[in-house]
Amino acid sequence: MSTENIINIAQRARIAANKLQYVTTQDKSIALNKIKSVLADKKQEIFKANRTDKKNAEILVNAGTLSASLFKRLDLEKGDKFDTILKGVSDIDQLPDPTGQITYSSKLDEGLELYRVTCPVGVLLVIFEARPEVVVNISSLAIKSGNAVILKGGKESILSLTALSTAIQSALVDTKIPPDAIQLVETREEIKALLELDKYIDLVVPRGSNSLVKYIQSNTRIPVLGHADGLCSVYVDKDADLDKAVRVVVDSKINYPAACNAAETLLVNRSILSTHLIPITAALQKANVRLHLDSESLSYLPSTDSPLIKECVSEDFDTEFLDLEIAVKVVGDVEEAIQHINSHGSKHTDAIVTENEQVAKRFMQGVDAAGVYWNASTRFADGFRYGFGAEVGVSTNKTHARGPVGLEGLVIYKYKLYGNGHIVEEFGEGHGKKKFLHEKIDVTEKIV
Incomplete structure (x- = not known):
């Protein structure tokens, strides 16, 4: 053309x-x-x-x-x-x-x-x-x-x-x-x-x-x-309910792995590796998800003789797999999880699984992302699911x-000013000048 x-x-x-x-x-x-x-x-x-x-x-x-x-x-x-x-x-x-x-x-x-x-x-x-x-x-x-x-x-x-x-x-x-x-x-x-x-x-x-x-x-x-990337993470905290953790992590990854709101990184608190890591990774493997595990999480698995298990490389935490693959990393606490997400994430959507309200609030306040979730799948990041009817896209911008x-x-906005021959010259601080009222108007029935 x-x-x-x-x-x-x-x-x-x-x-x-x-x-x-x-x-x-x-x-x-x-x-x-x-x-x-x-x-x-x-x-x-x-x-x-x-x-x-x-x-x-x-x-x-x-x-x-x-x-x-x-x-x-x-x-x-x-x-x-x-x-x-x-x-x-x-x-x-x-x-x-x-x-x-x-x-x-x-x-x-x-x-x-x-x-x-x-x-x-x-x-x-x-x-x-x-x-x-x-x-x-x-x-x-x-x-x-x-x-x-x-x-x-x-x-x-x-x-x-x-x-x-x-x-x-x-x-x-x-x-x-x-x-x-x-x-x-x-x-x-x-x-x-x-x-x-x-x-x-x-x-x-x-x-x-x-x-x-x-x-x-x-x-x-x-x-x-x-947004350029959909590098979303799920952090499983030390106070996470195991059943909730399995549900949220698995859904975040497998519900639609090609979507930008699918989880690409799993962060697990070090203190719950013996109780939570194996059930979560087993559920992911059952769903045919390939695991890219760091050395610490890898050492906790009873067997690594599986084509779905491999040791991760640093690039994995900056990779949008868009498939049945996920990177797994062990962290010491919520602060380390926040730091990792803010360093490697794409500011799209990140979730925490925990029963500790204060930790959840700390995570949701500290993570710099368009969506921060508590005990919920990252896949909820969608205009239809939010009640928008649909979406034109997902933005990680910080304007508009x-x-x-x-x-x-x-939509954007415009300012409409209704006057009656008013001029700026009449307003000011000097003698005989008018002062602005700046009074809020009741707009309940107003159409402009």
Whole structure:
């Protein structure tokens, strides 16, 4: 696609975003319900495209050019996945509209009122790998938050992506939402060109590999919301309940090992090695998890004659395995666990298993991550599970949005000032000057 055509896509997205500033919550609801209906009607057509993608992707897996973990994310027909996708649209529709919310109000003077009001970010560029359902999730979130979005998925799922995005655009034709609010691009060359268009695009959201995110962060002036790694840890404290520890560790690793919120490191307190280590590692091995153990934890196992057991190297604690593998390290106390996580983690999600409330609070206060959990699996780090309806991505940033990013992460705010011929010259500290009132305004019934 030519540069001129790429600019045209971005321009159309900007025009759509400008129009979205005026749509109502009801307009958005009508559009989302129409999308759900059209997707349901075109289910078999979408499945046909998905089968072709899977067939082509299987060839790439066998050739070693596509990872098995990415292939697993491709399937739209598995179980109740498609029904879950449709339910996600309804869930987003039922969420409160994040735009038009007054987050600050102040009476500066009689007849001079200031309001901070949430509004859409504008144009989003979302880049992701595999998972074709992301098109539906993000399109729904964009519409609900009043944003236009340009989507780029992996080439391995291009037919599925095209079928889904075409269905969504057709659903928008007879609504107040411009069809250009949802656009799909196909090639890396198009992304490279779009990353230069900060005049039209307001926020880039990369969802994918470490290399993808770092490439985008290094090749654009547009703000980037995302995370490069998912190096999550579970720390089993000396006061951990054994049954809880087994449940949390195993689920954190095996529920979906290819996900960014799966645990990659297990930290075990030295004082419970004789009671907790063997049951936990046995449960992991039963689930076919390969263990990369440090020398101390390795010495506690009754047998190391297993293809699922190996001694770790230092690089293992900085590795996102994205598979049935986990690094295991012995630590002396919660402070050492915190230090290790803050040194090696990716600020995504980390958990502690303990019955000691003070230790749990110390861990949750000290670990620098978007999510810190007590006696719960790291796999809960997800916009749908948080009640966001879905997520546009997970952010480890410390500005604007952090953790699973739902609707609230897709709005910013503007200040609206209502006056009556007021001028700054009248205010000050000198004789005859007016002073600012700075009185909070009751906004219960206020619409601005």
